[in-house]
Amino acid sequence: MSKPLGYYTTHTPGDGSTLDSLQEQYGAAFEKITKREKLVILTVLASGLGCEMDGDCRAEIFDIARVMSERLTMSDRAGVMEAIINQIRWGQNAELVHHS
Template sequence: MSKPLGYYTSYTPGEDTLLASLQEEYGATFEKMTLREKLVILTALASHMGCQLEGDCRAEIFAIAKQITEHLTISDQAGIMEAIISQIRWGQNAEPVHHS
């Protein structure tokens, strides 16, 4: 995260919120967290958000995820995460197109 937490969230300096507490404890760019710790938080958030949604996940998606982790570089994996996060954040969540 190269920009401060407030750039990505509703955090405003001077507030007494969880976001303020997180920034105070771990830095404005979470620089006091390790990469592993950031990934644990990302995993927990993704799991929590996914559980809030209705419906099932297609089996092929699990196979694709396995292929991604086995065959792509860490850099490409991070790029896919960034792309998906951007799509989730900015509403590019259309139903999948099924080609016949």
Template sequence: MTKPLGYYTSYTPGDDSLLEKVQEQYGSTFERMTKREKLSILMILASNIGAQLEGGVRGEIYAVAREMTDKLSLSDQSGIMQAIIDQARWGQNADAKPVHHS
């Protein structure tokens, strides 16, 4: 995160919000968090958002994710994460049910 927290969120300085408290404790770019801590927050937030969405996850998605962890570099895995975050946030998602080919 090279831009400050307010760039990505509704936080504005002086609003006495949770985001202000987080920024004060960990820095405006989370520079006082380790990479592992940042990834833990990402995992928890992604799980929370995913649990609130309707529908299920196709089994093949778990297989693809496992293959990605086995075969892609950490840099490429991080790139996939960024792409998914951008797509999920800005609505670039399949709305139709998956088509199964026989």
């Protein structure tokens, strides 16, 4: 069983927020949204967050993502996504070293 939206966010049921409306329409755990639709939401949100952050992305990261997409099972890809989301959320990020 999935946890409700408020477990992961600042949402409080009945607060009249955007999250409250989404929860009312799609369920407390987004159970009325398909896996495919949830992946679309993740794609859009991740892209938006990435655009808001400072800095560039190393070219090799696109290669790593392509290799993962081609070679990992669906379950392992979802697991990598979960790991990355947790690392982003809780600040477990490497700091790039910039050489002059």
